[in-house]
Amino acid sequence: MDGAKKKKASVKRAEKKAAARKPLRARLPKSAARGSGAGRGTDPARVRAIIKKLDEAYPGATCELEHQNAFQLLVATILSAQSTDVTVNKVTPALFRKYAYPAALAYANPNEVEREIHSTGFFRNKAKSIIGASKKIVEQFHGQVPRTMEELVTLPGVARKTANVVLGTAFGIASGVVVDTHVQRLAQRLDLTKNTDPKKIEQDLMEIIPREKWILFAHQLIWHGRRICHARKPKCIECNLDSLCYSKDKTN
16 A cells, blocks of 8 residues: 555544544434424434433432322422422421321311421412322322322322322333423433423423333433532533533533
8 A cells, every 4th residue: 555545544544533532413414303392412322322321320210209108209299399309308207197198188287287398388389289189089089199190180289290200100100201300401401302391391202212211211310410410510520421412501
């Protein structure tokens, strides 16, 4: 091989190496995006890589609301709105000792319940919701927490997110993807969606994440959001998704 050919072959090898080091986004075809709200990062190979990285980092991720049964999880999830799991977990032990079952909470004194949950914020509305949900469970569902999305969302204080938490964590039923503030933030940063509405984000994620991963995937994003991918100062240097992420607000 003469000098010119050697030089040409060397340049090609260098180009291949450089291409391999580029962020995955640069190599994605335009056709990778799915649906009007899906991000450009929804190429199946990239999604599989993200899932693999999350599995490596958080194989045992689960709901961090402390509970012993579906009813307690339902109540705790309602209380977690506009609050933190840490705060809710400080409140629920005493609450559940006093109101261990739906029938106990269904006809409780609202003022007493409000005092028990005061620190979670919006305590009047939350007391009304958990008492109302308990009453409906007792009177319409024979004291058992419903196991379908359609029934759960008829309970006071319960929308899709809460229903997905209960169905997925308490019953192992993958009815959808939990979309809380962490899942919303990370799904957008990872360019898995362009939407801002939680319902639309959920639909985008349900299209690209295998159904058998819906429950775990949401927990993993929540754990990652709490531990690494913070809203204001994400710890990108500690993030095992760094090579797959091209968010504009990445830190050095």
